[in-house]
């Protein structure tokens with residue numbers, strides 16, 4: 001039990017379908033595969049939903065994806081009442097791509113916010129319509145209009161977004177890479193995945209295990225819906241899709 005799942009989404013976030021073989025079912029009906037394109041809830045990004053297609057053409061609706069004992073053990077949670085596959089069965093794994101793509105756009109927008117407001121991140125939650133990022137920002141000398149304008153400059157500049165792997169030694173030599181105060185970067189087998197923005201990562205690079213779009217323009221139009229005060233030194237930013245509503 002608990003064999004690591006090959007995580008296809010780490011190398012290709014755009015893999016909306018893939019094939020995987022059932023290697024186990026846990027005692028709560030969770031499906032374990034040898035490989036998956038389904039992202040599991042982690043780092044503030046919700047896990048994927050979608051369906052698995054069985055060899056006979058029938059479908060298993062997947063209500064969520066979570067990690068097990070380690071981040072490399074991925075559990076696909078079927079919706080209630082679904083028939084379960086047999087171990088050894090090969091399934092075609094279909095992500096709810098419209099939902100995932102919105103999450104990828106939003107997740108990338110959260111990185112852009114951390115460029116515009118370069119303060120330690122104390123929390124984040126990526127959503128389909130609304131994301132929040134909590135920043136350790138003592139004085140709210142920032143406005144939602146001003147931050148929105150800077151965000152849209154980065155979106156419109158269409159910077160490339162890519163990943164690269166570094167060693168733990170390189171990370172330890174560059175502690176400034178880690179912007180998150182409470183979340184440890186995804187470390188595994190001595191290497192860390194960096195998400196980079198801009199040619200040669202000139203705009204940003206930070207450890208992250210989530211899924212992102214490949215060019216900032218794909219984020220599309222976004223705005224800061226709200227900046228809330230959360231405690232003396234914390235500001236909660238809410239990122240939303242679309243133009244800022246006139247008020």
Ligand SMILES: [Zn+2]
Nearest residue numbers: 107195208210
């Ligand atoms: Zn990320």
